[in-house]
Amino acid sequence: MSTFERYLTVWVGLCIVAGIALGHLFPPLFHAIGALEVAKVNLPVAVLIWLMIVPMLLKIDFAALAEVGRHWRGIGVTLLVNWAVKPFSMALLGWLFVGWLFRPYLPAGQIDSYIAGLIILAAAPCTAMVFVWSNLTKGEPHFTLTQVALNDAIMVVAFAPIVALLLGLSAITVPWDTLVLSVVLYIVIPVAVAQLLRRRLLAAGTPIRLERLLAKLQPLSLVSLLATLVLLFGFQGEQIIAQPAVIGLLAVPILIQVYFNSGLAYLLNRWSGEEHCVAGPSALIGASNFFELAVAAAISLFGFQSGAALATVVGVLIEVPVMLSVVWIVNRSKGWYERGAAVSRGISTEKA
Helix, strand or coil, X not given: CCHHHHCHHHHHHHHHHHHHHHHHHCHHHHHHHHCCEECCEEHHHHHHHHHHHHHHHHCCCHHHHHHHHHHHHHHHHHHHHHHHHHHHHHHHHHHHHHHHHCHHHCCHHHHHHHHHHXXXXXXXXXXXXXXXXXXXXXXXXXXXXXXXXXXXXXXXXHHHHHHHHHXXXXXXXCCHHHHHHHHHHHHHHHHHHHHHHHHHHHCCCCCHHHHHHXXXXXXXXXXXXXXXXXXXXXXXXXXXHHCHHHHHHHHHHHHHHHHHHHHHHHHHHHHXXXXXXXXXXXXXXXHCECHHHHHHHHHHHHCCCCHHHHHHHHHHHHHHHHHHHHHHHHHHCHHHHHCCHHHHHHHHHHHC
């Protein structure tokens, strides 16, 4: 691990501070960058995400995707957490903290809207950033791609009914343009580009050129991650300074939800005997959120200035630093994970 990677948490902290400060000092600049979007998908952020996820996508060999079936336990755990646990646990946490414990400290007219925003945020699993988290945990790239594709397929039919059920609405308007554009931008196009580049590099019959490119792209991927942080916090610099208490209170149930769901997925994978390279991305996919879709849905349902929109924005702000902390926990606990009885039996069987 390089010195730069070793102190990644320091750089993250500095980028958060820099983003807030720059967003407060130069709001017109960040407003202009923030306006460069299509269907609520910010194009500069999309480019940075491309640079972050390409290293993992280059590792994917489509011929090996057929072997993903042996990770059925990890797939089952992630689907369970994403669709049967996460939206409902967030609804409970929203009611407990925003609707009860924090109610005296929040604007009375926005309580229900805040809870709605939290539920919308939790109802859509992440699409793009998951590749980054998986790469940082040395996750199995084929599992990650398969799991993201499965979640995207389920999201098309399950997102609206789950949100409608938990919000008590007869129906909701799904921002299909955001959903479709995000899938195309973050899955279809980068996977296709990465596969074409991979084939070209391997055409010479040696993996050396591919390995050299991956070594060069890894630092660029981390720099792009930090630049994304600066932009995300810069976009909301004025909001953060204007109402830090509200943002801090809304962050509490989101933080608990992230650690609860990632921990649950991680422990269930360990109990089932799944490999660590699958349990890591499974935990991260189980906890992260599709914030572009969440923000777009909240704005379309409740308006740009609503508490729901603000709650989803809080999810955007804490996504990167919190998920990096989960990455750190997953990496540091690998030895403990592999000492689990079911995991140990699986490792012994493979060696035999």
